[in-house]
Amino acid sequence: MRMPEPYRIKMVEPIRLLAREERERKLNEAGLNVFSLKAEDVFIDLLTDSGTNAMSDNQWAGLMLGDESYAGCKNFYHLQDTAQGIFGYKYIVPTHQGRGAENLLFSILVKPGQYVLGNVHFDTTEAHITLKGGKPVNLVIDEAYDTSTYHPFKGNIDLQKLENFIKEHGTDSIAFMLITVTCNTVGGQPVSMENIKQVSEICRRYGIRVFIDAARFAENAYFIKTREEGYQDKSIPEIVREMFSYADGFTFSAKKDALVNIGGMIGIKDDEELYMRLRELVIVYEGFPTYGGLAGRDLEAMSRGLREVLSFDYLQSRISQVQYLGQLLSEAGIPIQTPVGGHAVFVDAGKMLPHLPWDSFPGVALTAELYLEGGVRAVEIGSLLMGRQAPTELVRLTIPRRVYTDNHMAYVAECLSNINKRRDQVRGVKITYEPPVLRHFLARFEWA
Numbered sequence: 001m002r003m004p005e006p007y008r009i010k011m012v013e014p015i016r017l018l019a020r021e022e023r024e025r026k027l028n029e030a031g032l033n034v035f036s037l038k039a040e041d042v043f044i045d046l047l048t049d050s051g052t053n054a055m056s057d058n059q060w061a062g063l064m065l066g067d068e069s070y071a072g073c074k075n076f077y078h079l080q081d082t083a084q085g086i087f088g089y090k091y092i093v094p095t096h097q098g099r100g101a102e103n104l105l106f107s108i109l110v111k112p113g114q115y116v117l118g119n120v121h122f123d124t125t126e127a128h129i130t131l132k133g134g135k136p137v138n139l140v141i142d143e144a145y146d147t148s149t150y151h152p153f154k155g156n157i158d159l160q161k162l163e164n165f166i167k168e169h170g171t172d173s174i175a176f177m178l179i180t181v182t183c184n185t186v187g188g189q190p191v192s193m194e195n196i197k198q199v200s201e202i203c204r205r206y207g208i209r210v211f212i213d214a215a216r217f218a219e220n221a222y223f224i225k226t227r228e229e230g231y232q233d234k235s236i237p238e239i240v241r242e243m244f245s246y247a248d249g250f251t252f253s254a255k256k257d258a259l260v261n262i263g264g265m266i267g268i269k270d271d272e273e274l275y276m277r278l279r280e281l282v283i284v285y286e287g288f289p290t291y292g293g294l295a296g297r298d299l300e301a302m303s304r305g306l307r308e309v310l311s312f313d314y315l316q317s318r319i320s321q322v323q324y325l326g327q328l329l330s331e332a333g334i335p336i337q338t339p340v341g342g343h344a345v346f347v348d349a350g351k352m353l354p355h356l357p358w359d360s361f362p363g364v365a366l367t368a369e370l371y372l373e374g375g376v377r378a379v380e381i382g383s384l385l386m387g388r389q390a391p392t393e394l395v396r397l398t399i400p401r402r403v404y405t406d407n408h409m410a411y412v413a414e415c416l417s418n419i420n421k422r423r424d425q426v427r428g429v430k431i432t433y434e435p436p437v438l439r440h441f442l443a444r445f446e447w448a
């Protein structure tokens, strides 16, 4: 039986579905790019799970206890105690969000020309590596790009590719390893404990430091518990502790698994020198090291959310809701990335719309159609995002945490099913404007 939500609803936020003609007008004004729509013109917003979480009553109560002192606010110490306890690391540096953490850490660790290894780097991560003169390298297993076959841990790093890369390029050319859990870009796919451990062993052998991009650390731990041999009887906190024991530090977007709307941090296991340099930089870019660009109340909500996210019942209801949407889509004959990941269902737009070549952006076309069909906002993860021909043309339906009900999921599935029935008629799009970096946010299109 499916675990129902281990909470009940005490406040609601109205949403509305615009008439079809209005949706057409709004989409045209947005240059067919759903990023440019006003949120109030969207009925069900599955653009991202980032910062879109519903906070608990306990978190909202925590906001009232915000200590807005410039230096040494008590909420920082709550957060530090919580994070130290969860991850087993000595040093915690708060930042305004995940990319703030990336900016600081990469400024120190990436020298121009160096590679940063990973499974598949997230888009802002890739941008920050590149801006520091580094070169992002993706070493995920090939199964990650095969959407139709089952693999329990499609976010795993290919150990052979890793060894080969190190041997070919030498350790001096490598800044560090960054393992993204779960691996957002290939479908929120988890990384196994065994893989984290083996990657860490290989890197240690070559003197390469290992970091974790920890945005969805608790969801990853849930998959380890439910899919990996030997972890069924371990608790989520125990699994999290073990995952982080194999790394030297992490960057974290609290907008995901800290169940808040804004925040981030860096954790460093024990490297005091690195921590001291981060403390100098955080002051320049984010704020004093006890607030890192956040209000005291935000730090309090983060520390409370970090404790809540470790609940197995919560994780089970969360991830089974994502799986429920995946199941409805599969039943409707829509090709999706299998197995379904932790935070999103990825529709394989390339397979669904085989008549559209990659440079007419099947993923963008499908997100535009989905908005027209039912006011649903999704996001392309394909050739537009990658800035070149992508291995897969995916559309991500990202589920905010604790926000939508199963009825919303059923409605989304019905909209996609309607499009699927007339898929031959879906037109491609062409770019009319694109900015030089992170073009997917601001690009404009017209129907081809």
Ligand SMILES: *Cc1c(COP(=O)(O)O)cnc(C)c1O
Residues within 6 Å of the ligand: 050, 097, 098, 099, 100, 122, 124, 125, 180, 184, 213, 215, 252, 253, 254, 255, 256, 263, 264
């Ligand atoms: C969201 C995210 C980031 C960036 O964090 P922000 O809080 O959006 O700045 C980095 N890595 C991964 C895997 C993410 O999902």
